[in-house]
Amino acid sequence: MYKYDQYDQQMVDTRVAEFRDQVRRRLGGQLTEEQFRPLRLQNGLYLQLHAYMLRVAVPYGTLNSAQMTALGDIADKYDRGYGHFTTRQNIQYNWIKLEETPDILADLAAIEMHAIQTSGNCIRNISSDQFAGAAADEVVDPRPYAELLRQWSSFHPEFLVLPRKFKFAVIASETDRAAMKLHDIGIKMVKNAAGEVGAQFYVGGGMGRTPMIAPMIREFVPLDQLITYAEACLRVYNRYGRRDNKYKARIKILVHELGKEEYTRQVEEEFAHLLGQDIEPPIAELERIKTHFTDPAFEVGAPDDLDLTDPDFRLWVERNCHTHKQPGYSVATVSLKPVGGIPGDASADQIRLMAQLAKDYSLDELRVTHAQNIVFPHVRKADLYTVWKALDEAELSTANLDTVGDIIACPGLDYCSLANARSIPLAQKISQAFGSAEKQSELGELKLKISGCINACGHHHAGHIGVLGVDRKGVENYQLLLGGSEGADTSLGQITGRGFDEDGVVEAIETATQVYLSNKQGEERFLDTYRRIGMAPFKEAIYG
Numbered sequence: 290m291y292k293y294d295q296y297d298q299q300m301v302d303t304r305v306a307e308f309r310d311q312v313r314r315r316l317g318g319q320l321t322e323e324q325f326r327p328l329r330l331q332n333g334l335y336l337q338l339h340a341y342m343l344r345v346a347v348p349y350g351t352l353n354s355a356q357m358t359a360l361g362d363i364a365d366k367y368d369r370g371y372g373h374f375t376t377r378q379n380i381q382y383n384w385i386k387l388e389e390t391p392d393i394l395a396d397l398a399a400i401e402m403h404a405i406q407t408s409g410n411c412i413r414n415i416s417s418d419q420f421a422g423a424a425a426d427e428v429v430d431p432r433p434y435a436e437l438l439r440q441w442s443s444f445h446p447e448f449l450v451l452p453r454k455f456k457f458a459v460i461a462s463e464t465d466r467a468a469m470k471l472h473d474i475g476i477k478m479v480k481n482a483a484g485e486v487g488a489q490f491y492v493g494g495g496m497g498r499t500p501m502i503a504p505m506i507r508e509f510v511p512l513d514q515l516i517t518y519a520e521a522c523l524r525v526y527n528r529y530g531r532r533d534n535k536y537k538a539r540i541k542i543l544v545h546e547l548g549k550e551e552y553t554r555q556v557e558e559e560f561a562h563l564l565g566q567d568i569e570p571p572i573a574e575l576e577r578i579k580t581h582f583t584d585p586a587f588e589v590g591a592p593d594d595l596d597l598t599d600p601d602f603r604l605w606v607e608r609n610c611h612t613h614k615q616p617g618y619s620v621a622t623v624s625l626k627p628v629g630g631i632p633g634d635a636s637a638d639q640i641r642l643m644a645q646l647a648k649d650y651s652l653d654e655l656r657v658t659h660a661q662n663i664v665f666p667h668v669r670k671a672d673l674y675t676v677w678k679a680l681d682e683a684e685l686s687t688a689n690l691d692t693v694g695d696i697i698a699c700p701g702l703d704y705c706s707l708a709n710a711r712s713i714p715l716a717q718k719i720s721q722a723f724g725s726a727e728k729q730s731e732l733g734e735l736k737l738k739i740s741g742c743i744n745a746c747g748h749h750h751a752g753h754i755g756v757l758g759v760d761r762k763g764v765e766n767y768q769l770l771l772g773g774s775e776g777a778d779t780s781l782g783q784i785t786g787r788g789f790d791e792d793g794v795v796e797a798i799e800t801a802t803q804v805y806l807s808n809k810q811g812e813e814r815f816l817d818t819y820r821r822i823g824m825a826p827f828k829e830a831i832y833g
Contacts, residue, residue, distance in 0.1 A: 290351045290654065291436050291581045293401045300444065301398045304405060308332050309391035316388060333404030334390055337704050341385040343393060344407040349417035349435040349459070350378035350657040350664075354648035357655050359400045361640030367393050372640055374625060374633045376697060376748055377456070378416050378657040379407060383704050411449050412442035412523075415457045418466045419658040422582060423666040425614040429486055431461035431478050433579045434515065437570065438476075440578075441516050448523055452530030453538035455523070456495075467659060468775035470494045470503045471751060473540045474522055479509065487511050492522055492552070493544030496745035500781045501541040506553040514560075517569045521560035525552065584615075585652040591617025591669050602677050604726060605688040610673065619670050621651075623663040623680060624687040624695060628724035629717050632698040633661030635685075642683050650676050659748075660697055662690070692729040693737050693802070694720055697748055701741030701758060702765070708741035710758025710765035711791075715739060718795055723802075732802055735815045736775070751775035753816045754798060755782040767794040771801065771827055772819045780820075785828050797831045804830045 293301075308328070315325040329335075333344040345360070352360075360380055364372045367389050368382040375381055385393070397403055407414055415435045422430045438457055442448065448455070458469045461478035469475035475491035488510040494503030510518045522540075529547075531537040544552045593616050597603040611620040623643060626632050635643070643663055647655045650672045651665035658664060668676055680686040689695045696719060699705065701712030716739055723729065738752035742759075749755035755770035766788040773782030789797055804827050805815045819827070 290353060291348070291432075291578065297401070298398070301401075301403045301405070304332070304403065305391060305394045305398050308394060312387060312391050327409070329390075330408040331405070332390070332394065333407035334385070334387075335408060336706070337383065338702075338706050339704070340383065341387055341390070342704065343382045343385045343390060343404055344375070345380050345382075345397060345402060345404050346407050346414045347379050347402075347657050348439050349415055349421070349432050350419050350659075351421075351432065352655045352657065354644040354653050354655070356400045356402055357644035357647065358641050359396060359402075361637040361644065363393060363396060364637040364640060370637045371634050372637070373631075373700065374635065374657050374661050374663070376659050376661060376699075376746060377407075377414050378419070378659055379414055380657070381700075383700065406443065408454075409449075410451045410453050410455075412445070412451075412455045412457065415439050415442070415459065416467055416472075416659060417458065418460045418462060419656040419664045420466060420611065420620055420666065421461070421656075422584070423613050423615075423618075423620050424462055424464075425612045426464055427461040427614075428480055429461050429478050430582050431459045433575065433582050434476065434478060434488070435459040436578050436581075437516065437575055438519065441519070441570070448527065451523075451527055452532050453535060455526075455540070457519075463777060465775070465777045465779070468748065468751060468779075470779040471496055471500075471748075471775060472503065474519065475503050476519075481509050485511070488515050488518070490518060490522065492556075493541045493549075495539050495541040496748060496750045497539070498536055498743045499539075499542065500745070500750040501545060502779050502781065503541070504544070504549045506549065506556065512575065513569060513572050514564070515569075517563045518556075518560055520568060521556045521563055524559050524563075525555045585654070585667060587615045587618065587652075587667070588669060591615075592671050593617045595670050595673065599674070601681075601686075601688075602674055605677055605686055606673065608688045608692070609690045613667070615667075617670055619668050619673055621665045621668045621673065621676060622658070622690050623665070623685050624689050625662050625685075626689055626695050626720065627684055627687045628694065629721050631713050632696050632716050635663075639683055639685055642679065643685070646676055646679055660695065662695070688726065689729055691734050691736060693723045693732050693735040693754075694729055695736070696720060697736075697738040697752070699739070699741050699746035701739075705741060705746075707744055708758065709743075709760040710741050710767060712739045712741040712747060712758060715756065715758075715767065715791055715794065718791065719798060722795055722799065731806070733814055735802070737798070738773075748775065749773075750781050751779070752782055753814070753819070754801060756794060756798075757784075759788060761788060764790075766790065769794060769797050769801070769831070771824060772816065774816055783824060785824065786832055800831050801827050
């Protein structure tokens with residue numbers, strides 16, 4: 290994984306010192322809250338309903354054990370003993386004291402982490418495939434390209450005050466594990482007919498108030514033009530993006546209103562201009578970055594068989610483990626979705642335990658997923674049972690990956706000042722209703738996502754079943770959506786009809802699953818059956 294050089298460290302240390310002075314002036318009354326707000330947001334500090342929340346960047350979701358341990362220690366020292374892993378592969382702390390934030394940022398800087406550009410109208414944390422560097426189906430490891438984009442976008446003077454926040458995702462597999470087409474810019478690393486690696490650009494995706502799927506605007510960008518093309522895409526947006534209406538300020542609106550062809554034409558024109566400006570980092574810099582992402586020291590000839598006589602372990606392997614590119618190894622996902630738990634939450638002790646297990650059994654690497662789980666990317670199959678036992682003792686062995694129990698949910702009205710409804714209690718109630726292994730096995734792959742407001746931090750548009758919290762004359766209400774998907778077959782969920790109260794939406798979800806089971810053919814997933822039979826049978830059963 291990438292290690293800071295002297296410039297990285299100096300930038301982060303300088304920002305900590307700068308923010309320490311800003312906090313001192315705010316506490317001393319020299320800065321009003323209005324003056325302080327843009328300064329704290331530049332450092333990932335939000336003012337929520339009950340306290341400050343700090344969002345820490347985890348670039349492309351990659352951590353080492355020392356960083357993960359420190360995240361657990363921060364949860365104990367500065368929060369209430371918990372951290373919340375988010376859908377941007379970050380971690381949030383929800384009970385932060387303003388006067389302690391500079392110390393938190395200093396602790397982060399000591400482990401090569403920060404909270405810069407996790408808020409504000411700038412380029413946010415760049416996300417990627419959580420199986421990067423381990424996946425058997427990837428063309429290349431996408432993380433060096435994500436890191437190059439991170440370095441280009443950090444403190445980029447032209448893009449620090451964009452019309453709206455901006456999100457990148459980088460993948461390198463046909464299987465999209467990062468919801469790439471639902472980003473402002475999605476980049477897929479590919480090979481052309483000559484076997485050369487390049488980038489395929491998708492621009493104008495997003496969720497929120499107006500969900501859209503990004504169209505592909507260029508099939509192949511050579512590696513020595515990657516940053517130049519990204520800059521061209523941003524420049525056109527920065528030039529014409531709406532600043533008079535925040536609801537129409539995203540690049541998806543610009544691409545939609547101009548049309549894919551006209552937006553692409555303008556990008557290509559800007560790209561041609563920029564090629565003459567020689568702004569691309571030297572290819573040697575990309576090669577330098579790649580040296581940080583070479584394969585770890587895999588054990589050659591590691592045993593490739595597993596003893597699956599323990600039925601609970603067998604279920605966990607079947608659901609939570611994936612094929613690794615190296616024989617004798619497996620990719621293991623730790624679900625942060627225990628039955629009745631808060632999706633994405635982990636205690637300080639659990640965070641430190643996962644750090645220790647990664648150090649001992651995953652070649653010192655962990656990954657945060659956009660589904661709010663944690664991945665051990667490089668576990669010897671011979672060590673899987675030991676890892677599972679340790680996770681089981683810490684209540685981290687739930688075998689529910691990609692099932693109805695693996696719920697994505699935003700913090701909702703329990704924390705967020707933007708939310709209209711609570712997400713956490715609803716997620717807990719659904720989890721309890723569908724928590725049995727038998728029920729989850731019967732339903733198979735079924736991705737359920739909950740957002741507490743239209744901003745869609747819970748990705749409800751992309752759920753096979755999605756739930757959106759709305760305010761109905763001062764009362765929390767929930768709309769049900771069906772048919773969304775975040776993968777290569779990206780689709781947007783459609784609202785079934787009128788909303789429900791909390792108990793009513795749980796009943797409606799139960800009814801929708803019964804319609805699926807009654808109509809399923811062969812090995813169809815919920816999504817496959819929905820796409821085949823359409824909304825009508827579901828709507829009739831739900832509303833009568």
